[in-house]
Amino acid sequence: MENRIVVGGALIHQGRVLAARRSAPAELAGRWEFPGGKAEPGESERQALERELAEELGVRARAVARLAGQWPIRAGLVLRIWAAELVAGEPQPLQDHSEVRWLGPDELSAVDWLEHDRAVLPEVARLLAEADAASAEAPGHGRRAL
Numbered sequence: 626m627e628n629r630i631v632v633g634g635a636l637i638h639q640g641r642v643l644a645a646r647r648s649a650p651a652e653l654a655g656r657w658e659f660p661g662g663k664a665e666p667g668e669s670e671r672q673a674l675e676r677e678l679a680e681e682l683g684v685r686a687r688a689v690a691r692l693a694g695q696w697p698i699r700a701g702l703v704l705r706i707w708a709a710e711l712v713a714g715e716p717q718p719l720q721d722h723s724e725v726r727w728l729g730p731d732e733l734s735a736v737d738w739l740e741h742d743r744a745v746l747p748e749v750a751r752l753l754a755e756a757d758a759a760s761a762e763a764p765g766h767g768r769r770a771l
């Protein structure tokens with residue numbers, strides 16, 4: 626059987642990353658993840674992520690780059706994580722989540738992540754550090770989206 630891809634988004638905005646607390650199924654409820662979901666047949670990972678972030682959070686977001694690595698979730702299902710930037714809107718837990726939270730670089734371990742997502746945190750920390758360095762160099766010290 627061909628692997629179906631689950632795309633999770635490390636949505637980064639103003640030096641923080643969004644974590645979302647799952648509301649279902651029971652065995653995953655309460656744990657935190659990078660919001661996203663399964664790519665539909667014929668859909669690119671980018672398209673899938675941007676669609677899922679709109680449905681689940683009510684935001685417009687842009688998938689920027691895939692992070693290294695992939696994680697088997699169960700037979701036929703593989704998780705990949707993309708860095709994404711917020712284009713418009715304020716994320717709300719509309720669907721599949723009970724809460725969302727922006728985490729700064731020192732808060733990445735403050736929530737109970739799903740196991741696979743924990744493996745991505747060093748890379749996310751690096752992205753946040755890069756975004757911070759870029760904002761410090763930018764004229765007027767304005768923060769950049771990523």
Ligand SMILES: Nc1nc2c([nH]c(=O)n2[C@H]2C[C@H](O)[C@@H](COP(=O)(O)OP(=O)(O)OP(=O)(O)O)O2)c(=O)[nH]1
Nearest residue numbers: 631632633658659660661662663698704739741742
């Ligand atoms: N969305 C997401 N799912 C993750 C992450 N980490 C992780 O292990 N998973 C697992 C949980 C689920 O078993 C599976 C994704 O299912 P999902 O429920 O988010 O996908 P979906 O929205 O397309 O769901 P469905 O409509 O097909 O039920 O991947 C993550 O960071 N984000």
